[in-house]
Amino acid sequence: MEASAAVDSSASMPASFEVSKRPDTAKLVLNSPSPPSLREELVAVVGKAFRRPRASGDRPPRCAWALTALQCVFPVLQWGRSYTLKSFRSDIMAGLTLASLGIPQSIGYANLAKLDPQYGLYTSVVPPLIYAVMGTSREIAIGPVAVVSLLLSSMIQNIVDPATDPATYRSLVFTVTFLAGVFQVSFGLFRLGFLVDFLSHAAIVGFMGGAAIVIGLQQLKGLLGLSHFTNSTDIVSVIKAVCSALHDPWHPGNFFIGCSFLIFILTTRFIGRRYKKLFWLSAISPLISVVLSTAAVYATRADKHGVKIIQKVTAGLNPSSAKQIHLNGPHSAECAKIAIICAVIALTEAIAVGRSFASIRGYKLDGNKEMLAMGFSNVAGSLSSCYVATGSFSRTAVNFSAGARSTVSNIVMSITVFITLELFMKFLYYTPMAVLASIILSALPGLIDIKEACNIWKVDKMDFVTCLGAFLGVLFGSVEIGLAVAIGISFAKIIIQSLRPQVEILGRLQGTNTFCSIKQYPVACRTPSVLTIRIDTSFMCFINATFIKEEVETSDGKARERIQAVVLDMSSVVNIDTSGLTSLVEIHKELVSLGIQMAISSPGWNAVQKMKVARVVDRIGEDWIFLTVGEAVEACLTEHKGTALEC
């Protein structure tokens, strides 16, 4: 009907033919309002970043506003008012459990960071206190963690050797900690939370797995009681170092102590997992190990028979380290580089830990506030002889299981560690190094997530490549190489996805007006004489414009001769750049030269705006831009029937 009416009028008044053919909705595409300009978008992004979250309802008076602002910076003011004695009792228990795990772990991690044991304990005093008043997570336990300790030592020892010049090494550690804190604060202030996302889940799984193995290998030094060891962290150097060290005489006492306590800790953990009520056993087993092994060594004077002990211990509260921070030193550029890596890794770990526990308890973590809290904790820490602290997975899990209700458990832990520093430090003199190694080793299985790696392999092969790249990079190169490989592969994935978008031929589902890919839905039927192609990229730009042009021009090569019209479904194309526009014009030119009509359906908001400005719409013809594929195909069929009848 429509077609024959069109033919009647087409000879005398082609303009009205065009109008009659065109559905009303198609006009909407070209008459849509202008999308926000780049400037407006930037203003919106910046405005959104600095908009303060406000309680719903009326605007509060000024003094109340000040309180809200204070509460915003110090969430303790918010939850503190509803804090009950019952919660406090739970928090005290959780804090003490936490301290019993945290004290031996902190000493071990300080050893991993190539610092004296007290620095690990210092790091468990100041940062948790700051975090307790500023953080939004209720379960997270702050302190030194394995991966950051490894990162620090492996990168800073490239600048200065901790064995020969411990003072300079410490000063660099504090400088890095200070800078890392400053970076974290600025990430929070400028709402750069997305930086944490740059390390994808797959990359973290691989990176953590690699780091755990590297940390485990480093413990061979303590476990075997070796005096000479390599400074490199890659598996090849470490195995070489161990092999050459085993040629020298070594003392199996260390290995015996380490292994027996490792078995003890792992057994208690197994029991704790099996019988939920006994979980405290796994929490305090490291402390028991330290106490028992120290007592045993002291009693048998095993240190005279080759068992390595800590020896270097200093009692007392955190000394000030403000004077050791050198921002204008000769290594400040390297320090800044190390600091930004540590800042991002520490935040990634803390936010991952915080989010997973927040989601169990059913509340939300404010990523930007977390960054501020972490940043201030580290800045304050760097001024009081602490190194980079963050949320630890193993300790947070213990804190959660022990029933922590708020960050008060962190305060309790901090006070307990402080008391230890004041009173019990001298007992650590006889603690064997091997037992520290066994405590670190016992924390590592939690970092290696083979099940998740298998899962990633099953779901997404490219993600698995990222994971494997990070893992092998850390294992055979260094921590930095692993990170660089992971980030490189992750971004390459995005570029590759943009580089080679799919260009799908569409078909109609019988009895509907729905068009879908004939590959994905083999039941879809192609419309004879009209080729419908969907461009499957959200950004048609310089790296894929030529490819898309070639795909469109060559797709369906055999049946090309019988085709009278090509409909480009651009519903996925959100944005387009000048190269993309040029390609569209060239596709149009090519199709016109072959006598094929081209129609475009539902381009995205920015895309249609740019097509108008660049006059691509004028070239293609306003009448050949449609809102839906169905309308475009209908119009092409009508036009084609009209021409066929005319001939």
Add this chain to the structure above:
Amino acid sequence: MEASAAVDSSASMPASFEVSKRPDTAKLVLNSPSPPSLREELVAVVGKAFRRPRASGDRPPRCAWALTALQCVFPVLQWGRSYTLKSFRSDIMAGLTLASLGIPQSIGYANLAKLDPQYGLYTSVVPPLIYAVMGTSREIAIGPVAVVSLLLSSMIQNIVDPATDPATYRSLVFTVTFLAGVFQVSFGLFRLGFLVDFLSHAAIVGFMGGAAIVIGLQQLKGLLGLSHFTNSTDIVSVIKAVCSALHDPWHPGNFFIGCSFLIFILTTRFIGRRYKKLFWLSAISPLISVVLSTAAVYATRADKHGVKIIQKVTAGLNPSSAKQIHLNGPHSAECAKIAIICAVIALTEAIAVGRSFASIRGYKLDGNKEMLAMGFSNVAGSLSSCYVATGSFSRTAVNFSAGARSTVSNIVMSITVFITLELFMKFLYYTPMAVLASIILSALPGLIDIKEACNIWKVDKMDFVTCLGAFLGVLFGSVEIGLAVAIGISFAKIIIQSLRPQVEILGRLQGTNTFCSIKQYPVACRTPSVLTIRIDTSFMCFINATFIKEEVETSDGKARERIQAVVLDMSSVVNIDTSGLTSLVEIHKELVSLGIQMAISSPGWNAVQKMKVARVVDRIGEDWIFLTVGEAVEACLTEHKGTALEC
């Protein structure tokens, strides 16, 4: 009707309720065949890359196959058979016109590349001959070009100073040329044509503009007859050098010669553009300038009065330079870096030039064959004292206007240059440097495309930033910095586009089943109680997964309470990674906790496959995945009415 039937059955048999609600088409989403795996895709890509284009029809016999293969490598065998005497006459005229432009330009560009004049002429002899038998473009004119000459000299003089050690400098130039040829050949063999696309159109406009100004500034040395000049190319250093040089006595004779011939050349070009028949005047004006100025200097012995002349000329055919190529030299890594930059820039220019003229004549350029042809030209060139040659825009335009029919015009030009080298070299002794500068200057306006830059500004602000970045980078930094800035901004653009995808609320167009963004189409009406959200990215991955999750969870905050269901339109989401899947699960969890039903419509092929493998489909429920937004909304409304009636 449907709703009440549902309510009747829902109490007794919820399963049949689900079935009755669900349209047939929805099953298709989950029952689609598996998309090609990563391995299959890789095999397809590699297979496609190495598939030889074959003539349609039957498989030819073996000897014919060999001929096809030969024709594929040497297109001359294909068009040579239909080559006519008439075409040959046109090509001879075009070749001679080309030579009259090419000879003075080649000498000038050799000067820009800090080589003796004969090397420019050598480069106009061998590469055009090789290209003539291997290239697929019919109009392109091969030889030295301004930008590549600048690139070579500005980068190689950082290794060795051409003024103090010309022999080593030349040997590095030939090594770079050889490596650039090898890179180009391998790009062609491995079908890496897309590398040329990495420099977007906007970046090329900015880069060429900046390079033209830098080249122009370098000509001040010749134009003012300065003896001392800077080796840096940035505008600040050059202006400083000119200012300090002007304090010394200088000879206005140079400036006078340069300016008068520049005016002469520009006037003839203006005439040539105005009267198409006189275009040959603009083509031969550089040669006339050289002849006239040389004669004038010889007659007046102006070189005794401060006019700088070429002096250093060597007659005779290209000598072999195979022994000067040092692949294992101390600078081989730097040479490889320079070579890859030169290879890409030279290819970008040649393919841009070739494509634009091919599109005028209505045929297609095979990018990969072009790369092979260019690569072999340069390899052969590097063995015969040539530096990097490529397609020049100005000479190709002259070749086209002079009526070239095939690459035979290149052969004619090559022979003419060869004769010049043999017979007329000694006449170049008295050619003033200033006239070479004026010839180069006259070619520059073609490289600065202000109109296009304005156009880019109008159409795409981000593209303009790329353009400006490349321009300023070249002008104030160096050629390499300009390139790095352009490529950096271009890729950052893609990452930013992926980082912050739009998450649009959809509405239904009244009277249709079409859903579209309510921002883009304000007439679209939102369905009450069902929130429809479209995720506007083709790759839901680690850098945007958290952002999308937050946007979905917070979008439409005010009306959230009245919402009973959320429909996620994933039709644009072609692919998803593990982070994206996690986000989907978390969105579902969050919505379930708020008592809101979630439905997904038309995810892409790979996305739906991964959702099945990762069991995300099971979590969301197979019954809540639909083929179209309309069906999803309908199902949500039915379910909601059902619940409402039940209550």
